[in-house]
Amino acid sequence: MGFEMFAVFPGCTLEKYSSELKEPLIKILKYLGIEWIDLGGRCCGMPLLLSGDSESFREVIRSNTDYLRNVVVITSCAGCFRVFREYYSGFMVKHLSQFILDLGFSSFPHKVDLRAVYHDPCELIRCRVAEEPRELLRRIPGLSLSEFKLNRESSTCCGGGGLVKAIFPSLAVEVAYEKILRELPQDVDAIVSSCPFCYLNFKDAASIYSLNIKVYDIIHILGMALGVL
Amino acid sequence: MFDNVFQTYKLRLYEAMDNSFIRAALRRAVDSFRINRDKALKRYSDVEDKRLRLIEVKKHVLSNLESYVKQTMESIESNNSYAYYAKSINDALKIIDEVIGSGKMIVKSKSITSEELNLNYNLKLKGNIVYETDLGELIIQLLDSKPMHILSPAIHVPKEKVAELFSKISGENLPPDIPKLTMFARSFLRDKFFKADIGISGANAIVANTGSIVLIENEGNARYVSNTPPKYVVIAGLEKILPTLIDATILVEVVSRYASYYMPSFVSIISGPSKTGDIEKTQVLGVHGPREVHIILLDNGRSEVARDPLFSQALYCIRCGACLYECPIYQLVAGNFGYTYFGGVGAIWTAFIDRELHYASLIAFTCTLCGRCKVKCPMNIDTPEMILKLRESIHSIKLIPEPIRQIIENVKKYGSPYGLTNRFL
Numbered sequence: 001m002g003f004e005m006f007a008v009f010p011g012c013t014l015e016k017y018s019s020e021l022k023e024p025l026i027k028i029l030k031y032l033g034i035e036w037i038d039l040g041g042r043c044c045g046m047p048l049l050l051s052g053d054s055e056s057f058r059e060v061i062r063s064n065t066d067y068l069r070n071v072v073v074i075t076s077c078a079g080c081f082r083v084f085r086e087y088y089s090g091f092m093v094k095h096l097s098q099f100i101l102d103l104g105f106s107s108f109p110h111k112v113d114l115r116a117v118y119h120d121p122c123e124l125i126r127c128r129v130a131e132e133p134r135e136l137l138r139r140i141p142g143l144s145l146s147e148f149k150l151n152r153e154s155s156t157c158c159g160g161g162g163l164v165k166a167i168f169p170s171l172a173v174e175v176a177y178e179k180i181l182r183e184l185p186q187d188v189d190a191i192v193s194s195c196p197f198c199y200l201n202f203k204d205a206a207s208i209y210s211l212n213i214k215v216y217d218i219i220h221i222l223g224m225a226l227g228v229l
Numbered sequence: 230m231f232d233n234v235f236q237t238y239k240l241r242l243y244e245a246m247d248n249s250f251i252r253a254a255l256r257r258a259v260d261s262f263r264i265n266r267d268k269a270l271k272r273y274s275d276v277e278d279k280r281l282r283l284i285e286v287k288k289h290v291l292s293n294l295e296s297y298v299k300q301t302m303e304s305i306e307s308n309n310s311y312a313y314y315a316k317s318i319n320d321a322l323k324i325i326d327e328v329i330g331s332g333k334m335i336v337k338s339k340s341i342t343s344e345e346l347n348l349n350y351n352l353k354l355k356g357n358i359v360y361e362t363d364l365g366e367l368i369i370q371l372l373d374s375k376p377m378h379i380l381s382p383a384i385h386v387p388k389e390k391v392a393e394l395f396s397k398i399s400g401e402n403l404p405p406d407i408p409k410l411t412m413f414a415r416s417f418l419r420d421k422f423f424k425a426d427i428g429i430s431g432a433n434a435i436v437a438n439t440g441s442i443v444l445i446e447n448e449g450n451a452r453y454v455s456n457t458p459p460k461y462v463v464i465a466g467l468e469k470i471l472p473t474l475i476d477a478t479i480l481v482e483v484v485s486r487y488a489s490y491y492m493p494s495f496v497s498i499i500s501g502p503s504k505t506g507d508i509e510k511t512q513v514l515g516v517h518g519p520r521e522v523h524i525i526l527l528d529n530g531r532s533e534v535a536r537d538p539l540f541s542q543a544l545y546c547i548r549c550g551a552c553l554y555e556c557p558i559y560q561l562v563a564g565n566f567g568y569t570y571f572g573g574v575g576a577i578w579t580a581f582i583d584r585e586l587h588y589a590s591l592i593a594f595t596c597t598l599c600g601r602c603k604v605k606c607p608m609n610i611d612t613p614e615m616i617l618k619l620r621e622s623i624h625s626i627k628l629i630p631e632p633i634r635q636i637i638e639n640v641k642k643y644g645s646p647y648g649l650t651n652r653f654l
C-alpha cells in the first residue's frame with residue numbers, strides 16, 4: 001500500500017448534510033490516522049448523468065479527473081462510488097467500508113448496542129459490494145445484524161435514487177415507508193445503509209410517519225464503534 | 230404545456246399512491262406473485278436454458294426483421310388468410326375499417342397492442358359495439374377506466390366495486406362474492422360470443438414459417454373470440470414474430486413461468502380459417518370456426534427501434550409482467566407509472582412506439598433506476614441503461630421537468646446540485 005495516496009471524496013450530498021454526514025466521516029478518517037487529500041464538496045457528476053445532461057457530465061468528469069490521477073479515492077457515497085467505477089478511469093476507488101476493512105480492523109474498541117438490519121443500496125449492490133459493510137458491522141461488539149428477506153442482489157430499493165426524490169419527493173418517501181412496513185424483520189431497532197440517499201430517504205420516512213425505528217448510515221455506526229461520535 | 234402535463238401526472242401518481250384499495254390489492258398481488266413465480270421457476274428449472282435461448286431467437290429475428298415480416302406474410306397467405314402490414318396507426322385503422330366496417334358486434338380479448346391504436350374508441354366511433362371478454366378488461370371497460378397491469382388489468386379494483394358494476398348491468402343485486410361475480414361475467418358474455426360478427430385479439434406470438442397465431446390464456450375467452458364469430462381479426466406488433474413453432478413453445482414456457490404460472494390453461498395455435506373437405510373432398514371454409522382470418526402486423530415504429538443498438542432490447546419484452554411486480558414504484562401507483570405500456574420498460578415504448586414524449590420524460594424520471602427489473606427479467610432487458618439513455622435524448626429536446634432543470638443549473642453554476650438552496654434531493 002505504501003506508495004498510495006488517498007483522496008477523500010465526500011461528495012456533494014455529504015457536503016450538503018455536513019454536520020450529519022461529512023463531519024462524522026472526517027472524524028473517522030482522523031481517528032484512523034491516515035493522510036489524505038481533501039476534495040471538499042465536489043460533485044462526482046451523477047446528478048448530471050441522471051438528468052440526461054451527458055455533455056456537462058463529461059465536463060465534470062474531465063475537471064475531477066485532474067484531481068484524481070493516481071490516487072485511491074475513498075468515498076462513502078454509493079452514488080459517487082458507482083459513478084467512479086463505471087464512468088471514470090485512471091484511479092482506484094474504494095467505498096469507505098472496503099477501505100476500513102482493508103485496513104484490517106478485526107475488532108472495534110467500543111460497543112454499539114443495536115439490533116440492526118442492513119439495507120443494500122442499489123448503487124453498491126449493482127457494483128457487487130455487499131459483503132464488506134456486513135463484515136464490518138459483524139465485527140462491531142454489541143451489534144447484532146439481521147437481514148431483510150430480500151437481500152443482496154435481490155434487495156429492494158429505498159426509493160431515494162434516480163433523482164425521483166427531487167421530482168416526486170412524497171413518492172420517494174412512500175417507497176421507503178412501504179419497504180419498512182412490509183419488509184422490516186422483527187426485533188430490529190435500526191436500519192443501517194451505506195449510502196447517503198438511502199439514509200436520508202429512510203430517515204424522512206421514519207420521521208414523517210413517526211416510526212419507531214432508528215436510521216443510520218454506516219458512517220455513524222463506525223463512528224460510534226471507534227468512539228469518535 | 231409540458232409543465233401542465235407534469236403537474237397532472239404528478240397529481241395522478243400521488244392520488245394512486247394514497248389510494249388504499251390500490252395499495253392493498255398490489256400488496257396481495259405482489260406477495261402471491263413472488264411465491265408462485267418462485268415455485269414455478271423451481272419446478273421447471275429448465276426454464277433457465279429456455280429463456281437464454283429465447284433471447285438469442287429474439288435477437289436474431291429483430292436483426293432480420295424485414296425478411297421475417299415477409300416470410301410471415303407469405304405463410305399467412307398460404308394458409309388462406311389475409312395478411313396486412315401496417316406501417317403506422319393510421320394504416321392500421323384504415324385496414325381495420327375496411328375489414329370490419331361499421332354496425333358490427335365485436336368480441337375482443339385482451340390486447341395491449343390494440344390500446345396503442347385506441348381501438349375500442351375507434352371501433353365505436355364507426356358505430357360498432359365492442360365487448361371486452363377478459364374478465365379484468367370487461368371490468369375496466371365497464372368502469373371506463375384504463376388497464377393497470379398487462380396481465381391483471383383490473384388489479385386496482387376491489388370486489389365491492391365489481392359487484393356494484395355488475396349489479397348495474399344485470400339489474401340484480403349481486404353480492405361481492407368473487408365466484409358469483411365470475412359466474413355472472415360468464416353468463417353475461419356467453420351469448421355475445423355466439424352473436425358476434427367479429428372476434429378481435431392480439432397474439433402472444435406469430436410463427437414466421439407456418440403463419441400461425443399463438444394465443445396464451447387462462448380464462449378461455451380468447452378461444453371463443455378466435456373461434457365462434459365468422460370473422461377473426463388479429464392485430465399484433467412485429468416483435469411478436471418467432472421463426473418456428475418450437476420457438477413459440479419455448480415462449481409459452483418462459484412467459485408463463487415468469488408470469489408465475491406452471492402452465493397457462495389454454496394455448497391456441499391458429500393457422501388459418503376453419504375448413505373441411507369432408508363432402509366429396511371439396512374444400513369449404515368456415516365450418517365451426519371462422520371463415521375469414523385477417524392478420525394485421527403492426528409496425529408503428531418497431532422496425533426503427535429494432536435497428537437501434539440499445540433500445541432494440543425493449544422489443545424483446547414478452548410481457549410476462551415480472552418487472553412490474555418487482556418495481557418499487559409500480560407497487561405503489563400501478564399502471565399510473567406508464568402510458569399504454571407500463572413500468573420502466575414502458576417508458577421506452579412510450580417514447581418510441583406511442584411517441585408521447587411528454588409522458589416518456591415523466592415516466593423516465595419516475596424510475597429510481599434501482600435495477601431490480603433487470604435482475605428479474607427473463608429476457609435480460611437492461612431497462613435502467615435504456616432509461617438513462619432516454620433521459621439523455623429527452624434532455625437534448627429540452628423536455629426536462631423543472632426540478633431536474635434546476636439541478637442541472639445548480640451543478641453547472643455552483644458545482645453542487647443543491648446549489649445555494651435547501652430544496653432538492
Ligand code: SF4
Pocket residue numbers: 487545546547548549550551552553574602605606607608609610
Ligand atoms: S421487461 Fe422483462 S420482466 Fe418486464 S414484462 Fe418484459 S420480459 Fe417481462
